[in-house]
Structure formats: C-alpha cells, structure tokens
Amino acid sequence: MTAAEYGRRRAAGGGLHGMKAAALSLDGVRVNNLDYYREDLSLLLAEIKPGLAVLPAHTSLLLCASAGELTETRSFGGAFREFRPKAAQWNERFLALHGALAGELGIYLVAGTTLEIEGGRCYHTAYCFGPGGELCGRQRQTHLSREERELGLSRGVELDLIDLGGIKMGLVVATDARHPEVGRILALQGAGILAHTGALERSANTLAQQLAGMWAQVQQNECWGVEAQLSRVFCGRDFHARCAVLGPCVTAADLSGYLSHTGGGEQCAAARLKEEDRRRAGESFPALRMLNPAAYKGNLL
Amino acid sequence: MALNGWKERLFRRYLFWICRPSRVKKHLAGRIESRRALPPLDGRKVRAAALQLEARLFKNPLDYVDAMHRRAREAAAAGVHLAVFPEYNNLPLLGILPGVEQAGEAAEAAGGAENGGAKGPVISLEDVIHYVSPVLKPLVHATFSTLAEAYGLYLMAGSFLLSEDGTVRNRAFLYGPDGRLIGSQDKAHLMPAEEQFNVTRGDHFEAFETGLGKLALPVCMDASYFETFRILEKMGVEIALLPIANAEPYNYWLALRGIWPRLQESPLYGVKSALVGRVPGFYFTGRAGIFAPMELTPDGSGVLAEVASSEAEGMAVAELDLDALQALRQNHPWRDRNRALYARYFPAIYEQIPG
Numbered sequence A: 001m002t003a004a005e006y007g008r009r010r011a012a013g014g015g016l017h018g019m020k021a022a023a024l025s026l027d028g029v030r031v032n033n034l035d036y037y038r039e040d041l042s043l044l045l046a047e048i049k050p051g052l053a054v055l056p057a058h059t060s061l062l063l064c065a066s067a068g069e070l071t072e073t074r075s076f077g078g079a080f081r082e083f084r085p086k087a088a089q090w091n092e093r094f095l096a097l098h099g100a101l102a103g104e105l106g107i108y109l110v111a112g113t114t115l116e117i118e119g120g121r122c123y124h125t126a127y128c129f130g131p132g133g134e135l136c137g138r139q140r141q142t143h144l145s146r147e148e149r150e151l152g153l154s155r156g157v158e159l160d161l162i163d164l165g166g167i168k169m170g171l172v173v174a175t176d177a178r179h180p181e182v183g184r185i186l187a188l189q190g191a192g193i194l195a196h197t198g199a200l201e202r203s204a205n206t207l208a209q210q211l212a213g214m215w216a217q218v219q220q221n222e223c224w225g226v227e228a229q230l231s232r233v234f235c236g237r238d239f240h241a242r243c244a245v246l247g248p249c250v251t252a253a254d255l256s257g258y259l260s261h262t263g264g265g266e267q268c269a270a271a272r273l274k275e276e277d278r279r280r281a282g283e284s285f286p287a288l289r290m291l292n293p294a295a296y297k298g299n300l301l
Numbered sequence B: 001m002a003l004n005g006w007k008e009r010l011f012r013r014y015l016f017w018i019c020r021p022s023r024v025k026k027h028l029a030g031r032i033e034s035r036r037a038l039p040p041l042d043g044r045k046v047r048a049a050a051l052q053l054e055a056r057l058f059k060n061p062l063d064y065v066d067a068m069h070r071r072a073r074e075a076a077a078a079g080v081h082l083a084v085f086p087e088y089n090n091l092p093l094l095g096i097l098p099g100v101e102q103a104g105e106a107a108e109a110a111g112g113a114e115n116g117g118a119k120g121p122v123i124s125l126e127d128v129i130h131y132v133s134p135v136l137k138p139l140v141h142a143t144f145s146t147l148a149e150a151y152g153l154y155l156m157a158g159s160f161l162l163s164e165d166g167t168v169r170n171r172a173f174l175y176g177p178d179g180r181l182i183g184s185q186d187k188a189h190l191m192p193a194e195e196q197f198n199v200t201r202g203d204h205f206e207a208f209e210t211g212l213g214k215l216a217l218p219v220c221m222d223a224s225y226f227e228t229f230r231i232l233e234k235m236g237v238e239i240a241l242l243p244i245a246n247a248e249p250y251n252y253w254l255a256l257r258g259i260w261p262r263l264q265e266s267p268l269y270g271v272k273s274a275l276v277g278r279v280p281g282f283y284f285t286g287r288a289g290i291f292a293p294m295e296l297t298p299d300g301s302g303v304l305a306e307v308a309s310s311e312a313e314g315m316a317v318a319e320l321d322l323d324a325l326q327a328l329r330q331n332h333p334w335r336d337r338n339r340a341l342y343a344r345y346f347p348a349i350y351e352q353i354p355g
Helices: A003-012 A034-048 A059-066 A076-105 A146-150 A174-178 A180-188 A206-221 A275-284 B005-018 B021-029 B061-077 B091-096 B100-109 B125-150 B192-196 B220-224 B226-234 B259-265 B322-330 B339-345 B348-352
Strands: A019-024 A052-054 A108-118 A121-129 A135-140 A161-163 A168-173 A193-198 A224-229 A232-234 A237-239 A244-246 A258-261 A268-273 B045-054 B082-084 B154-164 B167-175 B181-186 B208-210 B213-216 B239-244 B269-279 B282-284 B289-291 B303-306 B314-321
Touching: A019 A034, A019 A244, A034 A076, A034 A268, A052 A193, A052 A224, A059 A076, A059 A108, A059 A232, A076 A108, A076 A121, A108 A135, A108 A168, A108 A193, A121 A168, A135 A161, A135 A168, A168 A174, A168 A180, A174 A193, A174 A206, A180 A193, A180 A206, A180 B226, A180 B339, A180 B348, A193 A206, A206 A224, A206 A244, A206 B259, A244 A268, A258 A268, B005 B125, B021 B061, B021 B125, B045 B061, B045 B289, B045 B322, B061 B082, B061 B091, B061 B125, B061 B314, B082 B239, B082 B269, B091 B100, B091 B125, B091 B269, B125 B154, B125 B167, B154 B239, B154 B269, B167 B239, B181 B208, B220 B226, B220 B239, B226 B259, B239 B259, B259 B269, B259 B289, B289 B314, B303 B314, B314 B322
Parallel strands: A019 A052, A019 A224, A052 A108, A168 A193, A193 A224, B045 B082, B045 B269, B082 B154, B213 B239, B239 B269
Antiparallel strands: A019 A268, A108 A121, A121 A135, A161 A168, A224 A244, A232 A237, A244 A258, B045 B314, B154 B167, B167 B181, B208 B213, B269 B282, B269 B289, B289 B303
C-alpha cells in the first residue's frame, strides 16, 4: 500500500465512524512568514486529526500581503491589483506548501483560494490536495460580485467533483455560496460534501448571510457542508464569520443542521460525517427525489 | 364511502344543497356589515396580511364560511390590499362528512394521516377528496369571491385538495377585489405523503399581473426549491404568496428551509400563511410571516413581520415597497448570472435525480 493509498483510506474514514471534517478560520495562525504559517497550521491539524480540512478564501493574498510581499496593503482592492501580476510566481510557493502539508499529514486539504492566471484571464480559484500531497482538484469561482467583476476577475464555467475515496466533494468558492445553482449542479453530479472557502466581512447580519448561503445549499441538496470562513483583519477589511460543519437539519441533535461551529473563540469547527445519518436524512426529507424538472423546462437558463 | 345506491345519491344531493353557492352568498350578505373598496396605493407600496388559521373540522359549512369571513374582515380592518390564506384550506370542510372525525382518529392511531395512516382500511383521503370535491369547489369559490369583493381585497384563498380528471391536485386560488377569480396554481413539489395520496403535481408556474404588481402562488414545498423562485423572478414576479400546512412539531430550523432563503437567492417579497393546530389525523404548526431580501429589511434580517405563536391563530402585516425591490434587482451588490455555466449543465443535470 502506498502512502497516498493509506492516507486516502484514513482520510475517508469510512464505515460507521465517517470522515472527520474541519473548517478553519486561520484565526491565531501566524501569517507573516510562510514557515511560521506552515508550523502553526501543521500543529493545529495534527491536533484536530481531520480526514478533510478546508481553509477559507483569500489565503494566498493574505499570506502574500502579510509576508511583506505587497506594498499597497491599505485597501483590499489595491492589494488585489498589486497581487495579480505576482500571483503566478507566488502560487508556486503557496501550492507547494499546502501540497506538502497535506502529504505530511495524510489528509485532504482545501488550501483556500488564490488568483489563477490563464490565457490572459484571472480567476479566483480554490485548490485541493490529497493525502499523498498530490493536487487532486481545483475550482474556479463561477459567480462574481460587482466588486469582483470590477477587479477584473473572470467566471469559471465548470463544476467538477473530487473523489475523496468513497465520497465525492464539490468546492464552492466565495460568492458561489449565495448562488444555489452551484450546489444543485454539484449535488446532482453526486457530491456528498460541499466544501466552501469563504470570506465575509463582519456585519450585523453576517449569520443571516451564512444561513442564506451554505446552510441553505446543504438543506436543498441533502449533503454535508464544510464552511471555512476567514477570521482576520487585513488590507483594510475585517473578515469575520462562523466556520461550520453542516448537514441536513435532522443530522444535528437540535435539528439546526449545525454539527459544529465556531463562535466562542475556536480556531476551527470539526465533526464526523456519518453517511448513514445523511442517508436517513434523505429518507425523511427527500428533497432531490422530489425535484420536478418538467416544471423547469428551459426556464433556468 | 360506505353508502351506495340511492342512499349515496340522496346524501350527495344533501351535500350539494347545504353547500350551494346561493346559500353561502345569502349567508354572507346578512353578515357583512360594511363593505370596503380597495385602498389606494401609496406609490407602489403594498400592504399585505399573512393569516395563520387554526385547523378544525366544521360540521356546518356555514361555520366555515363564518370563520373565513372573520379573518378576511380582520385583514381588511388592518388596511391591507392583499390577504393570504393557508394550504389545505378545505380540510376543515371535510367535517361535513359523517364519520370523517372518527376516520381521522383511526388514522392518527395508525401513525397520522400525514404519514399515510389515512390510507388504511377505514377511509382514504384520496377517496374522500374525489367524493366531496364537486361539492366543495362551488362553496369555496362563492366564499372567497364574495369576501374579496365585499372587502376590496386581493385575496389568495389558500390551497385546496381538489379532484380533477380523476386525479387530486393541491391548487391555490387568487381572487381580485372585484370578486373575479384571477388564476390558480397547482403545487409543483409534493411531500412524500401527498405522493401516497396520489396528488398530481403541477408542471408549470404561473404569474399574474394585478393592480398590486405581479403575483405568484407557489404552494408550501415549492419554496424548498430555488428553481421555483428563479423561474418566478424571471417571469417578473414581485410578490410570492405561499400557503403552508406543515404536519410536524414546530422547529425553527426545519421551518427555515422554506421561503426565507428563497427570497435571499431570488429577490422577491414573500407572504407566507400557515394552517396550525390539530384535526384528527393531523397536527399542523407554522408561523405565518412576511419576508423580504435582507437588503430590504431595516434590521437586515429578511423578516418584516411574523406571527409569534406556531400553534395559535394570528396575522402578520407589513408594507412591501415594490420600487425598492426593483431598484435592488437592478443594482444588486453580489448577484450574478453565469449563463455559460447553466447552459453546460441545465437541463441535462436533472436526469441525475436519484430514486
């Protein structure tokens, strides 16, 4: 058995115990130096022992800006524009670091997001590494906010699944969480987990925004959700929202759908995803089976 | 039904007689004390009422008419242009059938009608609907048409289990302030229990241009699917009138799976009415309310008004600013459409539906 195969089996967990999934906020993780970052993240993940760990959005920009590689860090837009031409080179280090970390810990690691430049276009993209350290999937953000369009980002036009060795996962990048087409396309292709790399600014109704986002996508699609939200102040913005591991309502003891969430100063939310629970939830509220495509016809284009 | 032959025919004629529209209209004429015209609109601001009705079986159909009248009058007194009644709003009328209460109790003992208990050997809800539907349709129409006209209301009468072409439909009706039937909508997404009752689902959504703006009538579970509200938004609908009747103990999170997130995904206003309480075989809970995109509520909650109790009667009233809705749609901070993505996956992706 190769190390990758061993890691895959360990990560998937399988059986009655299920895979342990963790959503991290990066709160308290040192980001001003890539070595410190790797050390802190490695210690944290070794303690949690997840099979799947998901980091929030803007990890790459956060690390680049915090490491002193950017000069225009007073505004998010300014930092973004300065980062764009440097992204390809920075990504070599960013991706290598997370690939090595995934391999070292034998886990699936969604490394958050960076800017991907291809064919003169710029995409906001999440990357996932497997337990052998290999790149096993990436996902471009498919829906853009007005600000993201003004910053020159392009939309991805594909939604693919990543096989975690027994259960399939789709990545939901940033604002895609508020567009239910994304979760539906992924779920109908067979996704059992929606992993979200998010970054919401602190506001009076942040939780309501999250309920309208990943929580709603999970409930509509009978799947698990691993929602990583950035908790940092950088480049003039205060990002702060709840990290959570979500399931169909009835998989949580209080029927909230929250298997675990941050809110009391924790650095991550973690929980085991038991497929038997999800199957039972689908029987009690078979949302996908009761879809009515005849009523949609061509009206969703 | 246990009756057959001439007894059955005689009993059916009796039901038609006690439910005849002329009797309903005469009854209401004697009770409507002051008529009201539709209040003028302040710009494009619509005042709406979401009604929460307590379920009970009425042995006398005129008691049902009185109950609907009382709620319509309350809504009119609150100065609304629009009032919304709940799902299964003909269920209370099944009380006119002798033995229904006992059959419901038997079904409840067998696990509740909503869990299929009513399909036991005593009586099936499907058979009851086929039997009684021709009697109740004219009564329902006479009741809500008269009330809408008398109180100058756009009145969504709720949804009704009806027999049509040998199948059962869960159909919502909208009446205008002139008493005219504006249109109807068949529920398109069913609960598993409705599948067991052989309810036939609708295969399209309707939008109705009215003096209040463009309205639609999705029914209960239709609000658990983003597809419904995407289509309504595309049709230009501004207010969705949603009747519900949830046959389960109330839980905030379970209830949250309905209209609220749909309005955040597709900017519309939503007026949700609820049937609550117990009738034999069913235990309904819910909280009627008026909801909006978060950006259009002062506290950012997406809730404009909501009935406090999940088991008692109530009414939620709020004003809906349709100009503000249009402005939000035209200048939304984060919404986007990715037509290349949708064209790649829709509609073929729906062939993957499990089961």
